Amino acid sequence: MRVIAGFFTCLFMMSQIFTPLSVYAADRKYEGVDVSVWQGDIDFSKVKEAGKDIVYIRAGYGIAEDEKFRENAERAKEAELKTGFYFYVTALNVTEAQKQAKYFADLIKEYDYDCIPAVDFEQFSGLTKRQANDIAIAFIETLEQYTNTTPMFYSNSYRTASLWEDTLTRYPLWVANYGGEEIPKTGIWQTWAGWQHSNKGEVLGITGKVDLDYFTDDVLVDRHGDACQNELPFTDVHPVEWYYSAVCNLYEGHLISGVSKTMFDPSGDARRDMAVAILYRLDGRPTIVNAANFIDVAEGKWYSNSTLWAKENKVAMGYKGELFYPENGIKREELVEFLYRYAELKGYDVALTKENCISKFQDANEVEKWAVDGLQWAVDRGILVGTTGATLAPKEIATRGQMVVMIDRFMTVYKA
Numbered sequence: 001m002r003v004i005a006g007f008f009t010c011l012f013m014m015s016q017i018f019t020p021l022s023v024y025a026a027d028r029k030y031e032g033v034d035v036s037v038w039q040g041d042i043d044f045s046k047v048k049e050a051g052k053d054i055v056y057i058r059a060g061y062g063i064a065e066d067e068k069f070r071e072n073a074e075r076a077k078e079a080e081l082k083t084g085f086y087f088y089v090t091a092l093n094v095t096e097a098q099k100q101a102k103y104f105a106d107l108i109k110e111y112d113y114d115c116i117p118a119v120d121f122e123q124f125s126g127l128t129k130r131q132a133n134d135i136a137i138a139f140i141e142t143l144e145q146y147t148n149t150t151p152m153f154y155s156n157s158y159r160t161a162s163l164w165e166d167t168l169t170r171y172p173l174w175v176a177n178y179g180g181e182e183i184p185k186t187g188i189w190q191t192w193a194g195w196q197h198s199n200k201g202e203v204l205g206i207t208g209k210v211d212l213d214y215f216t217d218d219v220l221v222d223r224h225g226d227a228c229q230n231e232l233p234f235t236d237v238h239p240v241e242w243y244y245s246a247v248c249n250l251y252e253g254h255l256i257s258g259v260s261k262t263m264f265d266p267s268g269d270a271r272r273d274m275a276v277a278i279l280y281r282l283d284g285r286p287t288i289v290n291a292a293n294f295i296d297v298a299e300g301k302w303y304s305n306s307t308l309w310a311k312e313n314k315v316a317m318g319y320k321g322e323l324f325y326p327e328n329g330i331k332r333e334e335l336v337e338f339l340y341r342y343a344e345l346k347g348y349d350v351a352l353t354k355e356n357c358i359s360k361f362q363d364a365n366e367v368e369k370w371a372v373d374g375l376q377w378a379v380d381r382g383i384l385v386g387t388t389g390a391t392l393a394p395k396e397i398a399t400r401g402q403m404v405v406m407i408d409r410f411m412t413v414y415k416a
Contacts (some may be wrong), residue, residue, distance in 0.1 A: 029214075030053040033212060034196070035055060035068075036068065039208065040068075043206075044081055046205030047203055052203065053215075054215050054219070055081050056086050056118060059087050060107055062088075062089075077112075082114040084113055086154065089136075094138040101138075101146065102142060105143055109147075117151045119136070119153050122154075144242065148241070150171060152174050154175075155173070157186070160188060161187030169188055172219065174192070175195055198212040228248035241266070246404040246407070247401075253282075256278060269329040272327070273306065273327060275330050275335055276307055276338065277302075279407075289312065291308075330403070331396065332396055333367055333371040335403060336378045343377075361391060362391055366392075
């Protein structure tokens with residue numbers, strides 16, 4: 001990797017943010033290198049003999065494959081090194097970023113990698129700070145969807161403090177810091193998963209200089225696709241899809257079913273009755289005390305107890321307190337509000353760790369007043385990440401895939 005110096009004339013110097021030593025208890029667990037075509041032919045067995053545990057391999061850049069990607073991937077695996085892949089982003093807008101992220105995911109999907117994919121975005125010529133962040137977020141979120149794995153974000157210490165926005169801190173940091181500090185500077189990130197501590201290293205098996213890294217357990221893959229203990233019955237849900245693990249978790253937890261025995265319909269509209277039914281089941285299907293349901297919910301419907309529970313516990317207020325419209329599609333802001341109220345019902349901590357989390361989204365002004373607190377909380381906790389790096393789409397009907405992913409994230413955050 002190359003760290004390209006200052007394309008932003010508008011960036012000003014900021015004092016670096018130091019993190020207490022206590023948060024680095026697991027640092028430097030693994031020694032590693034990152035390589036590309038520039039290292040030429042590599043003898044990975046000697047790299048392993050030299051005491052290296054992990055190798056990150058460049059898979060590509062832009063819409064091009066690194067010429068040594070496949071050879072490096074196969075030989076590193078033969079040498080029994082833990083392997084991961086990174087990608088050099090050249091996108092100049094959100095559309096290009098999404099296209100490049102999918103290309104990266106397609107390149108690596110046939111390989112059994114041990115370490116989470118990494119995003120190397122350091123080419124900023126002509127971009128504003130806002131544009132750079134939108135591109136970075138669009139790329140990493142798209143990559144996350146296509147790989148079912150939380151990727152890692154690569155940056156240097158200066159930019160972690162002066163360029164990137166809080167949204168990116170949801171992703172582990174691989175920080176480049178060559179100053180020789182005992183603890184690298186991580187800016188707005190609280191800690192690091194990877195530390196590239198030298199770009200002039202010498203390692204047995206590699207001719208010339210190579211980047212040297214320390215890594216923690218946070219770079220190791222926890223593949224969401226492994227969540228399914230048994231094969232799913234749904235023919236339209238595949239392990240490569242971004243919602244796969246959420247479907248696995250909720251299906252095996254007896255919280256969801258398909259639209260038929262063999263179809264889940266992840267792209268179909270999620271409905272209001274479905275959302276409260278899942279939360280009712282998550283709450284253990286408690287006994288209903290209040291017998292007054294919404295006036296548009298007939299007795300004996302499969303969702304009658306769910307809506308009754310939701311009304312009784314103020315998880316769903318309904319329209320003017322009387323109508324629920326159970327079979328209507330549920331808007332993304334409505335789904336978040338149900339989750340927010342359920343969290344309050346259970347006594348979970350809903351305090352914000354960051355203020356005004358939704359202000360960075362272009363459509364934040366479209367959020368209804370009653371939904372603002374819930375969306376702030378959901379973005380803050382990583383339950384809602386937006387449809388792109390710049391849009392929340394609060395008025396859009398959530399898809400069934402989006403619904404199960406948000407609920408799965410909620411369950412992860414609160415260990416529900």
